[in-house]
């Protein structure tokens with residue numbers, strides 16, 4: 372992937388600057404890194420992207436279970452009315468579909484389908500939960516669990532389900548101030564895979580795979596980034612490695628990051644949204660495509676036959692997801708098969724053909740699903756997005772841009788925007804496109 376024909380270089384840049392190999396080095400080739408690289412190249416910068424994995428897309432990844440494609444990470448194009456992936460998909464000729472809408476899921480308990488009245492009651496409880504989340508505002512930041520304290524049990528369950536299934540975390544740990552910043556809007560889906568869309572946007576960029584950055588030296592002129600791809604000197608580094616990776620310390624910064632940035636990394640946390648998938652031989656047990664089933668008390672949300680494919684995708688989040696991941700793929704698939712068999716009958720066991728676990732929790736390239744802010748930490752995203760020394764720019768779903776744009780946090784759209792903003796800032800700082808930088 373060395374072509375860059377689609378991204379013209381500026382005649383104003385001195386490529387021969389002896390102190391740097393490229394203007395901008397981008398760490399990570401997920402949505403943010405791809406967005407940053409495209410933006411910097413479009414502005415005339417010379418760019419090199421270093422990616423730890425052997426593939427593009429990061430947490431947007433279209434994997435397979437028994438040969439059937441599914442999105443192991445991001446699947447929904449959230450707030451599609453303003454999500455830049457909608458335009459990019461059109462540009463790339465990739466089809467999107469409107470999402471059928473949430474709230475139609477069929478609740479089960481102990482394998483028994485609950486009456487319609489129960490579903491209606493849960494819908495009302497959800498509405499009450501949304502009203503509490505968006506319709507009220509306390510002086511201090513609360514946890515999601517505290518927000519619903521004293522409410523009916525069903526409202527507490529709605530908060531737990533939202534925490535686990537949307538944020539990947541237990542409601543006791545999630546701060547509501549951060550959630551209130553998030554953009555709302557209609558969702559779209561990508562039949563060909565959100566991961567495939569993100570990877571398509573990265574095709575042709577100057578990306579080196581299997582090149583995990585281990586050290587970023589930003590002590591003197593510009594930056595020097597070190598890893599298996601060697602030492603690369605650049606005017607600026609855009610760092611899009613996930614928050615969990617930054618918090619693990621697996622990338623060393625010399626000198627250490629300023630206290631405000633280090634504090635922001637320490638204040639935010641990674642949730643643990645996880646997917647388990649089963650493939651079947653074509654038997655659909657009477658359920659149409661697609662069907663959402665909520666087996667209450669199991670921690671799983673189930674989607675039967677997405678895009679008319681012979682798979683069941685289960686999502687699970689928070690402590691239950693961490694416990695499941697520790698058991699490994701085989702046990703996770705067996706646990707899901709038990710839940711499916713409770714609902715459709717033991718014949719499920721005869722028709723299952725494969726199982727898959729998407730483990731973002733122990734993956735050293737993600738170390739969690741996506742970021743959330745505990746109570747009191749809502750300002751940490753904007754803090755992390757603050758450029759450092761005119762040459763380090765953190766970008767990704769955890770920053771989602773900066774003070775005014777954190778609404779896209781946790782999402783692929785927000786990551787792309789964050790990457791674009793970081794590239795604009797880096798190029799402005801290096802005066803790319805105007806004249807050669809003296810940095």
Ligand SMILES: Cc1cc2nc3c(=O)[nH]c(=O)nc-3n(C[C@H](O)[C@H](O)[C@H](O)COP(=O)(O)OP(=O)(O)OC[C@H]3O[C@@H](n4cnc5c(N)ncnc54)[C@H](O)[C@@H]3O)c2cc1C
Nearest residue numbers: 399401402403423429430445446447584767768781782783
């Ligand atoms: C299960 C799950 C479901 C989700 N569902 C949705 C959804 O429906 N809609 C949505 O919008 N979002 C969803 N998300 C969140 C979304 O996937 C992320 O917000 C987004 O993909 C993050 O993009 P990013 O570029 O910030 O980070 P990443 O995609 O993680 O990219 C960072 C890149 O950095 C690389 N890297 C790590 N360490 C190094 C290193 N040392 N050197 C070089 N490279 C390194 C990684 O390999 C990775 O490719 C989901 C996530 C998960 C896990």
